[in-house]
Amino acid sequence: MKDKQLICIMCPVGCHLTINEDLVVDGNKCPRGKVYATEEMICPKRILTTTVKTDSKDFPRLSVKTNKPIEKTLLFEALEKLNHITVKKNVKIGDVIVKHILNTDVDIIATKSLVRE
Amino acid sequence: MKQSYDITIIGAGAAGLSAALEAYDDTLDILIIEREKNFGGILNQCIHNGFGLHVFKEELTGPEYAQKLIDLVMEKQIDYLLDTTVLNISKDEVFSIKATNITSGEFIIESKSVILTTGCYERARGHVDIPGDRPKGIMTAGSAQRYLNIDGYLVGKKVFILGSGDIGLIMARRMTLEGATVLGVAELMPYSNGLTRNIVQCLNDFDIPLYLSHTIKEVVGKEKLEKVIIQQVDENRQFIENTEKTFEVDTLLLSIGLIPDVKLFESLSIDTDPLTKSALVNQKLETSVKGLYACGNALHVHDLVDDVTIESRKAGKYAKAYVINQKDIDKKQVPIRFDHHIRYVVPQVVDYHLIDEPFDVLFRATQKHDVLKLVIKQGDQVIRKKTLKYVVPAEMQKVQIKPEDLINDLPIEIMVEEV
Numbered sequence: 001m002k003d004k005q006l007i008c009i010m011c012p013v014g015c016h017l018t019i020n021e022d023l024v025v026d027g028n029k030c031p032r033g034k035v036y037a038t039e040e041m042i043c044p045k046r047i048l049t050t051t052v053k054t055d056s057k058d059f060p061r062l063s064v065k066t067n068k069p070i071e072k073t074l075l076f077e078a079l080e081k082l083n084h085i086t087v088k089k090n091v092k093i094g095d096v097i098v099k100h101i102l103n104t105d106v107d108i109i110a111t112k113s114l115v116r117e
Numbered sequence: 118m119k120q121s122y123d124i125t126i127i128g129a130g131a132a133g134l135s136a137a138l139e140a141y142d143d144t145l146d147i148l149i150i151e152r153e154k155n156f157g158g159i160l161n162q163c164i165h166n167g168f169g170l171h172v173f174k175e176e177l178t179g180p181e182y183a184q185k186l187i188d189l190v191m192e193k194q195i196d197y198l199l200d201t202t203v204l205n206i207s208k209d210e211v212f213s214i215k216a217t218n219i220t221s222g223e224f225i226i227e228s229k230s231v232i233l234t235t236g237c238y239e240r241a242r243g244h245v246d247i248p249g250d251r252p253k254g255i256m257t258a259g260s261a262q263r264y265l266n267i268d269g270y271l272v273g274k275k276v277f278i279l280g281s282g283d284i285g286l287i288m289a290r291r292m293t294l295e296g297a298t299v300l301g302v303a304e305l306m307p308y309s310n311g312l313t314r315n316i317v318q319c320l321n322d323f324d325i326p327l328y329l330s331h332t333i334k335e336v337v338g339k340e341k342l343e344k345v346i347i348q349q350v351d352e353n354r355q356f357i358e359n360t361e362k363t364f365e366v367d368t369l370l371l372s373i374g375l376i377p378d379v380k381l382f383e384s385l386s387i388d389t390d391p392l393t394k395s396a397l398v399n400q401k402l403e404t405s406v407k408g409l410y411a412c413g414n415a416l417h418v419h420d421l422v423d424d425v426t427i428e429s430r431k432a433g434k435y436a437k438a439y440v441i442n443q444k445d446i447d448k449k450q451v452p453i454r455f456d457h458h459i460r461y462v463v464p465q466v467v468d469y470h471l472i473d474e475p476f477d478v479l480f481r482a483t484q485k486h487d488v489l490k491l492v493i494k495q496g497d498q499v500i501r502k503k504t505l506k507y508v509v510p511a512e513m514q515k516v517q518i519k520p521e522d523l524i525n526d527l528p529i530e531i532m533v534e535e536v
Contacts, residue, residue, distance in 0.1 A: 007317050014313035016507065046322070049165045049178055050294060051266055061269045063164040063180050072322070079294055093184055111164065112180040 006040055008033045045069030048078055049111070052097060054087045056116055062087050063111045064097050070106045078102055090115050118196060122148045123440045124433075125214055125228035127203050127381065130158020132234035132413025134186035135426040139433030140232070141193050145440060148226065149190070149197040150216060156190070156199070157183030158236055159259075160422065162266045165287055167314070171423035182422060205384040206231060208406060229443075230408040230436045233382070233396075234429060237375040237414035239284070245373055247279070249335040254342030258284040258372040262291070271295050273368025277345050278302040279333055281309040281316075283420070283511075285372020290319035299323070300364045303331040303347045305354065308485050310374075310511045312420055334361060336369065345369055375418045385409065392461035393417040399450055399468040400476035401435040402428070410436050417463050417479070420513055428479075446470050451528045458483055458533035460510065467518075469526055475519045478531065482508045490534040491516060496527040 008015040010032040017027045019037040028034050039045060047069050051061035070078060078101050087097065091110045098108040124140050126133045129151035137149050155161060160168070163179030170176055173185060190197070201218040214226045239257040247255075254273060262284060264270045274297050278285045281304040289299045302320065307330045309316050320327055334348040334356065349360035377395035388397040388405035396404040396411045403410055412432035413425045450466040460481045467476075482489065486508040493501040493516065500522045505514055518529065 007313050009314035009317050014507070046318070047166050047176070048294075051164060051269065053269065061266060063178060063266065065164075065166060065178055075294065093181060111178040112161075113184070 004037075004041065006037050008036050010036050044072040046072050046075065048075055050079060050082060052082050052085045052087055052108075054114060056114060058116075059114055062091065062097075062114050064108050065111050066101070067096075067107045067109045068105075070101070070104060074102055074104070078108075082108065087114065118198070119146060119148075120225075121211075121227040122146045122196075123228070124148075124230045124232065124436050125150065125212070125226060126232045126234055126433075127206075127214075128158065128234035128236060128413075128415070129153075129156045129197065129199070130234065130236055130413070131160055131183065131186065131422045131425045132236070132415065132429040132432075133158070133232070134183075134190055135429035136232045136234055136410075136412060136433035136436070137195050138186065138189050138193070139430040140437045141195060141433075142437055142441075145437065147195050148228070149195060150201050150203055150214070150226075151197065151199050152202045154200045156187045156197075162259075162263045163287075164266050165291070168422050171421070172426045179422075186426075203381060206381055206409075207384055208409070212408065229440050230410065232410045232412065232429075232432050232436050233379070233415050234411075234413045234432075235378045235381060235415045237377045237418050240371070240374040240376060242371060244376075247333050247336055249333075250338050252336070252338030252340060252342045254338065254367050255336070255369045256371070258282070258288045258370040261288055261368070261370050265291060265295065271297060273297060273366070275300065275364075275366040276368045276370060277347075277364045277366045278370045278372060279345075280304065280371060280373035281311045281327060282372035282374060283311045283315050285370055286311045286315040286319040288370055288372070289325050290323060293323045293325070297368075299325050300366060301326045301328055301347075303328045303333065305330070305332045305350065307352075308509060308511075312511060313509075328362070331360075331362075333369075342367055342369055375414065377415050377417065379411075379415055390461070390465050393463065393465075397465045398463065399466050399471065400464045401468065401471055402432040402464070403435065403439070403468075408436075408439055417461065420511065424479075424513065449526070451526065453478060453529045453531065455480065455531040456533055458486075458489075459531060462531065467529060469523075472520050472523060475517050477515045477517050478529075479513055479515045480531070481513055482510050485509050489514075492532045492534050493518070493522075494530045494532065495523065495525050498524060500524060500529075 003020045006017040017037045025034040025037045049065040095110045123145040125148045160179035160183040166178045168177045168182040204215045212228045217223045261272045276299045331347045335346045337344045344365045349357045390397045410432040412429040449469045462480045489505045489508040491503045
């Protein structure tokens with residue numbers, strides 16, 4: 001296996017990383033680059049951001065995200081699950097909308113407050 | 118609500134809220150005016166994450182970033198008017214701001230200082246030449262983002278994107294996740310105009326092709342968009358024969374650039390910069406009209422909201438100092454000069470009578486450089502050198518100038534050493 005070239009996406013600096021088969025990382029300006037490159041080799045994960053339906057006329061969509069990165073291969077399955085949800089109560093930023101989505105240890109949380117009169 | 122304020126901030130997006138927080142002082146009366154019904158500006162529809170790493174030291178979505186600022190503004194009980202549009206601004210002794218809303222009709226607010234934080238707008242089809250039919254199904258990426266994230270409508274199922282600006286890239290991912298097929302992104306330039314991390318996360322992750330040095334040859338569609346034909350261009354932007362590619366799509370999103378929204382400047386006679394298409398400012402972010410400040414995307418288009426906050430805090434701080442001190446200092450404004458490697462700089466001028474602390478000169482390169490060696494001079498003398506790595510036009514750069522760097526009254530010149 002050859003060295004793999006990656007561009008780190010942990011922050012806007014975008015370090016150009018090289019990782020070899022022994023998982024030795026080069027080119028990172030901070031420790032997060034090493035974590036990123038290693039994970040991209042083993043099990044790539046992403047923060048998922050999307051919206052779910054609400055029953056509010058003024059705010060028909062509530063923006064949500066995963067509280068931690070979820071496996072890349074589960075993105076579409078998670079979205080399919082979220083398509084069937086309607087939020088019918090007031091929520092605060094950070095409230096859990098779906099706990100342990102797809103039986104992972106990842107929760108879907110609100111990124112906006114939804115307050116109705 | 119009073120009729121007269123010390124500082125009035127026009128716009129309650131990231132820039133306006135950040136400026137207000139920094140301008141806050143319990144001896145000053147501050148007002149924020151916002152034309153939308155909510156605080157937060159464009160952050161409300163930017164539901165993706167990646168905001169706040171510099172300012173809040175955590176990775177936030179747009180709405181979360183906005184809420185942090187909103188909570189702080191509420192805590193300080195700063196006056197505000199939502200759903201209120203400013204019609205024009207004039208200046209005599211103080212500024213006179215004519216605004217309107219549904220409860221009061223037209224009214225005037227007087228203010229000693231004004232900070233313009235009105236953001237930017239997207240270039241649309243009318244700003245560029247896109248040959249072909251004019252069917253429905255063509256819109257800016259930001260409009261599609263609003264329809265999807267705020268209103269809950271997916272504008273199409275088969276999508277092509279013109280321009281590799283960040284909003285276009287973000288929408289390529291977002292529409293893919295919502296079930297649309299994004300067939301490709303065409304970029305006229307030989308490099309991407311978006312942030313690297315967006316190319317990686319939004320295109321590469323979903324195998325969406327990016328066609329560099331390509332643009333639209335023809336748009337086809339009677340009522341609805343039927344197909345777009347793209348073609349490769351050479352270094353002189355001339356079409357190269359036999360390189361056409363046809364995509365059958367129902368939606369064409371445009372992500373072809375942003376322009377500062379400075380319509381409110383029109384009623385003031387203000388010096389402008391044709392490169393940024395906004396006001397010309399000094400290192401205190403003050404325009405040529407005394408007491409009028411501009412910051413955020415209304416001053417020049419930023420890549421990161423964190424940079425908007427950092428810049429707007431400065432505008433807030435300097436507007437506050439202006440109102441508190443109100444000293445009449447003669448201006449000694451000298452332009453910052455730069456060579457053809459640099460597209461624009463902000464600030465455009467330095468006021469040598471106001472040099473009391475370090476200031477940043479922000480700029481964009483005209484092309485890609487693996488290593489960019491900057492030489493900063495005053496006359497024949499080199500006052501600073503700085504080497505930057507992985508410089509691309511899409512990512513803003515900065516160089517700090519300290520008071521002790523300046524050795525005379527000659528203009529600062531930023532030159533690039535050929536490597």
